[in-house]
Ligand SMILES: Nc1ncnc2c1ncn2[C@@H]1O[C@H](COP(=O)(O)OP(=O)(O)OP(=O)(O)O)[C@@H](O)[C@H]1O
């Protein structure tokens with residue numbers, strides 16, 4: 001496998017009044033094509049900042065991000081980014097929200113519609129095509145965002161705590177859904193979370209970040225797939241990994 | 255993920271039941287009906303009190319009375335006075351309103367996309383906005399004469415500022431996250447403007463359009479009061495000069511009908527673009 005996403009010495013400093021806030025310092029990461037990498041870190045350690053930089057939304061203070069060997073200078077359509085907060089257009093109904101990326105790329109209306117309907121079915125929202133975002137529950141909105149992210153058939157997915165605010169059951173469902181959607185797709189996923197269990201359940205590899213994006217641990221997860229959350233929890237291998245991650249997170253906070 | 259196969263049936267996701275409601279005519283329209291009944295009762299009551307009180311409590315040469323106003327309207331309708339003057343004023347109001355709101359909305363969008371220019375101009379715009387527009391009437395007479403142009407511009411100036419300020423406020427409140435979302439989809443400035451900024455600032459622009467309606471009327475009528483021999487403003491001052499209070503009130507009735515029609519039209523537009531908002535937030 002080849003390196004798809006290569007992050008070298010990434011530093012981001014925000015300016016607020018007369019002070020600089022370093023959100024990320026000298027962050028390095030290599031992501032293989034087709035892999036599922038989870039980034040685990042405490043709140044405020046710079047995870048969202050890192051994804052914003054990877055997606056090209058904001059420019060780094062120093063350092064480079066290369067994708068397929070070419071530097072990222074702005075958002076690109078092969079990379080889809082599910083941000084931490086909901087960004088559905090409140091004036092568009094579910095179907096038109098999902099169609100939006102295709103609309104911008106100039107796909108014909110019929111194709112757009114067929115693809116959107118297909119995705120609506122896959123994320124289990126059939127019957128809600130004509131609903132506006134405010135008429136949906138938080139979990140349903142996340143599904144719409146998920147469908148919108150997938151509609152343009154991106155090569156790489158960046159996801160920022162996509163299931164953070166959901167109840168445990170729904171979270172498990174959506175995680176399973178995501179894995180099922182990802183398998184055999186050949187897509188590369190960078191998934192940010194602060195939940196150890198989620199990181200272990202989903203990732204081929206877990207990168208634990210400490211303060212300001214310092215890498216404390218980078219480990220392959222060799223748990224066999226498909227991973228069932230209930231069985232996993234009692235497996236000794238998983239328990240050991242869990243302990244290792246907890247330790248790493250604690251170390252990262254210092 | 256183009257190769258995903260079977261569709262998931264995750265019905266555990268707390269989906270609300272959709273139930274067909276069997277609502278009777280009264281349940282569906284009852285509220286609207288009772289509100290309209292109350293409105294009609296109120297206006298009928300007011301007219302009745304006015305009619306009875308005039309001549310007993312008030313002097314009808316000052317307050318007129320509904321029957322006289324009605325007679326005057328019928329007379330003016332028959333001899334064409336009403337339509338001639340209303341048509342002039344209506345044209346001034348509509349042209350002024352259209353000109354002012356088009357200019358205000360356009361400049362609102364353009365200036366907010368040039369933040370530095372806006373910051374430079376901001377104090378000047380506020381200073382101009384603070385000028386009582388009536389004070390401009392004499393100047394406009396010098397510039398444009400006493401024909402319709404001057405009244406159209408007087409109406410347009412006030413409308414312009416209201417629509418401009420509200421549109422600009424609407425544009426500035428657009429959620430950054432939504433703009434970033436469009437950028438992530440590969441959208442350029444054009445997509446951002448058309449798919450995010452325009453719909454998101456619609457609420458602000460519509461507020462401007464709504465509050466501007468009475469000012470379009472004020473502008474036109476003031477213009478006619480100051481200098482004119484046609485239009486409803488002229489009709490008011492002419493009737494008042496002849497101590498014809500019925501005539502004054504009849505003209506006021508016509509003016510409020512024009513305002514109501516304009517309100518209704520903007521309300522339709524509002525309803526059309528605000529469908530996505532919760533029912534409580536709609537007006
Ligand atoms: N626009 C900004 N301006 C100033 N400081 C910022 C900005 N964005 C982020 N920061 C700072 O950078 C640090 C990292 O923020 P970031 O949003 O990346 O954290 P995070 O790891 O995603 O946290 P969470 O898990 O809570 O989402 C924080 O301390 C925050 O104060």
Ligand SMILES: [Mg+2]
Nearest residue numbers: 047048084160
């Ligand atoms: Mg974050």
